[in-house]
Amino acid sequence: MKREGHKDDVFFGRNEREVGKWLLAGGDPKVIAGGMEIAIGTVYKYINGMCARVRVLDQQQLVLWILQHPSCLFQGVGSVPGLHIEGCECGSGGCLGRLTASLPPDEAEKLLRRGV
Numbered sequence: 001m002k003r004e005g006h007k008d009d010v011f012f013g014r015n016e017r018e019v020g021k022w023l024l025a026g027g028d029p030k031v032i033a034g035g036m037e038i039a040i041g042t043v044y045k046y047i048n049g050m051c052a053r054v055r056v057l058d059q060q061q062l063v064l065w066i067l068q069h070p071s072c073l074f075q076g077v078g079s080v081p082g083l084h085i086e087g088c089e090c091g092s093g094g095c096l097g098r099l100t101a102s103l104p105p106d107e108a109e110k111l112l113r114r115g116v
Helices: 014-024 029-036 040-055 059-068 093-101 105-114
Strands: none
Touching: 014 040, 014 059, 029 040, 029 059, 040 059, 059 093
16 A cells, blocks of 8 residues: 655655665665765764654664665655554564564564565
8 A cells, every 4th residue: 555645754865865775784884985985974964864854863773764664765755754663563674673573483483474
C-alpha cells in the first residue's frame, strides 16, 4: 500500500543520500569523506543535519532510521521523520532486526521464515 505524501516528509539531497548509502555500508565519517572526496567536517555537517531532520539523536539512530525507510535513498522520495515504535512489524530491515534480536533464537527463526 502506497502512503500519501505528508507535509513533514523528509527528502534528502544528492549528497545526503550518498552519505546515507555509505553509512549503511558501515562507513565511518573518515572513510565517507575519502570516498566522496569531501572534508570530514562536511560529512559531520551532513550527518548532524540529517539526524535533526529525521528527529533522531545520533549516527546509530540515523542508520536505523534509514533501514526503516530505505526508499529515502532515492531521489524525490520522502519519508516520515522519527523511528518506528518498539515491536513494529512493518518488515523493514531495521524493525525486523530489532524484533528478532529481542526473541529467543528459535522464535526469531520462525518469524524470519514467516516473513513477518
